[in-house]
Amino acid sequence: MITFEDIRNNPNFRLMIKRAHDYLTERGYTEHGFRHVTFVSRTTARILRELGYDQRTVELGAIAGYLHDIGNMFNRKHHGVTGASIVYTELRQMGMPLDEICDITIAIANHEEEIGHAVSPITAALIIADKSDAHRTRVHRKNSSDIHDRVNLAILDSRVEINKEACSIALVIDFDQSSCEIMDYFAIYLKRMEMCKTAAALLGCEFRLLINNLELLGIAEQRQAAGLY
DSSP states (O other): OOOHHHHHTOHHHHHHHHHHHHHHHHHTOOOOSHHHHHHHHHHHHHHHHHTTOOHHHHHHHHHHHHHTTGGGGTOSTTHHHHHHHHHHHHHHHHTOOHHHHHHHHHHHHTOSTTTOOOOSHHHHHHHHHHHTOOOGGGOSOTTOOOHHHHHHHHEEEEEEEEETTTTEEEEEEEEOTTTSOHHHHHHHHHHHHHHHHHHHHHTTOEEEEEETTEEEESHHHHHHHTTOO
């Protein structure tokens, strides 16, 4: 059985993660290296674990999260599909069962909002984990005027909170409004948050977004739709 540790210690995967990060850094994107993929891996696994999925599904989620951005070493465009193809070949050579490879590569191929869809629990957990990693530590250019850099620099803290009993997955953000407007966050992340809502629904949960303790998606949205305020 191929484990997450086998994947993390694989020199081919480590090289490809580094090259993907180097490519995006050269293009001016935020950090997509070992810190990002480790965060996404752990968060994907935690979502699945806390929602009660079996241990093997949790481990496959961790593997998908760790490998999800490898396609960026070629190009940002459709990097999910490219990465899934690369991962498929590598995992076949490692001897992983085909059904498990399919679970991982389907998730990788569908994690981006441009063409992706939440079609499985692993895919859904990966989408939420990936889109929740917005933070000032990801910015390379501290004085940049780019909206992606400004928004990430304004995010002091972000965390995913899972409540199985309430069927809720919340992204909680502490945002520095003195340096950036919250509307700038939505200029970048609105489509991604909509994707997270769909992903959470597949997991049987409501997706909530709270910025500075203000509910922007989730319970407040339902109340507004019901005309309660």
